[in-house]
Amino acid sequence: MPFYMCVRHRGFVLREWCARLPPKIEDRPGHPNHTLFLMRNVTGKFFGVFGCKICMLPSNGFVYGCSICEYYVDVHCAFLPKEITHEAHPDHLLSRIDASSSLSETPCNACGYYLINCIAFYCPSCDFYLDIECAFLLPGMISHKYDDHPLNLRYDPAENHPSDYFCEICEDEFNPESWFYHCSFCVQSMHTACAPLILQCEQVVYTRYKRCIFYFANVKFGGTCLIKDHQHRLTFTQGIKCHGRCNHCGEELQYRMIFNCLECKYAVHRRLVTPTALVTGQDAAKFLHMPTIEIPSRIMKKRILSKQIKKKKHIYNALP
Ligand SMILES: [Zn+2]
Ligand SMILES: [Zn+2]
Ligand SMILES: [Zn+2]
Ligand SMILES: [Zn+2]
Ligand SMILES: [Zn+2]
Ligand SMILES: [Zn+2]
Ligand SMILES: [Zn+2]
Ligand SMILES: [Zn+2]
Known part of the structure; x- marks a missing residue:
């Protein structure tokens, strides 16, 4: 799988590899009948956040899309190898x-x-x-506050494991034929989805939210805006427990995309901040800074070898 890296400097400069992404792709699995065009972001989506139709994960990076069908995929899924x-x-x-x-x-x-x-x-x-x-999307190794050692991703049960397997985070028993993270010194294990990667301070529970570990892998946080309802600038970020509840709808902000204020405790769900909520007028543009898009430097590079992509490497300049 290719991992493209891009930095968008205050707008319009694309690094070389970006310019080399093909401007359109044809006959893609999932949407074979229409051409998909490369776009910097999906028009009309605030802060560029869209749901990829293949992996279903939110993304605000570069996108291949068909605007007739409103079908959009992130650049990783656009080049899934055969x-x-x-x-x-x-x-x-x-x-x-x-x-x-x-x-x-x-x-x-x-x-x-x-x-x-x-x-x-x-x-x-x-x-x-x-x-x-x-x-x-699963990293081969993670660290966790519950264990002083790195935990490795295991595909099979550990040898000589003394007992049944329990997840240290959610405390459920699990089947070691499924993948899990494991420390062989402490004989501690956890579900892949219970292992927090995105924010080390978070504790995330498998049964509640399967996708936590990689859910925001394609979202670039950061960037700020100023809205009519609040006097301070808000930052686009991932909600964690200490953000508490949304100032608009009262629901929890943990695990969600949110805008929060660094000067006071104000925080709201991202979906409530739309272009119409923004401060308007002469200086409006000054108050909106979109996040700088880079493709995350993750993750699987070593573990996936795609023959197809290797062949194409010279064309698309995929990272190794
Ligand atoms: Zn995707
Ligand atoms: Zn289409
Ligand atoms: Zn086989
Ligand atoms: Zn668990
Ligand atoms: Zn799976
Ligand atoms: Zn350990
Ligand atoms: Zn809300
Ligand atoms: Zn504030």
Whole structure:
């Protein structure tokens, strides 16, 4: 999978690789009949945030889209290879398949959840399935405040494990045939989805929110705006527990995209801040700073080898 890196300096300068992304792509899985065009962001989406139609994750980076159908995908999903090899299943190639209809009751071998995205990867000989998140977005190693050592992503049960497996975070027992993070010194384990990556201070629970660990992997936070309802500048950020509840709707802000004030305790859900809420008038432009878009320097580079992408490397300048 290619990981593109881009920095948008106050607007319009694209780094070289960005200029080399193809301006349009044809015949893409998930939307084969229309051409998808490269866009800097989706028109009309505040702070550029859209939901990728393939991985379903929010993103505000570069996008390939069909504006007729309002079909948008992030640059990672735009170039999902036809075949991958994955460290978790080293002997066979995994092929990209359309999972939208026939596989809705098939679980992903890594996380145990049903395949809900329209694309998955599978090995026909072993009946082995991976959803996109597990195939590409889980880091091989994480650190966690509950353990002094790094925890490694395991694809199999640990040898000589003394007992059943329990997640240190949510305390549920789990099946070690699914992937999990593990410290072999302390014999501690946790669900992949219970392991907080995005914000180290957060504690996130599997049963509540499967996608927590990578949910905001494609969202660039930062950037500020000034709205009519509040006198201070607001920053676009990921809600954590200490942000408390939304000043507009009263619901919790944890795990959501929010705008918060650094000078007082004011914070609101992102969806409540729209262009019409912004301060208008002569100086309006001065009060709106969009986040600088870089593709996250994550994640799977070493563990996924795509033959297809390797071949194309010289064209798209994908990072190794
Ligand atoms: Zn995507
Ligand atoms: Zn279309
Ligand atoms: Zn999975
Ligand atoms: Zn296989
Ligand atoms: Zn857990
Ligand atoms: Zn440890
Ligand atoms: Zn709210
Ligand atoms: Zn304030």
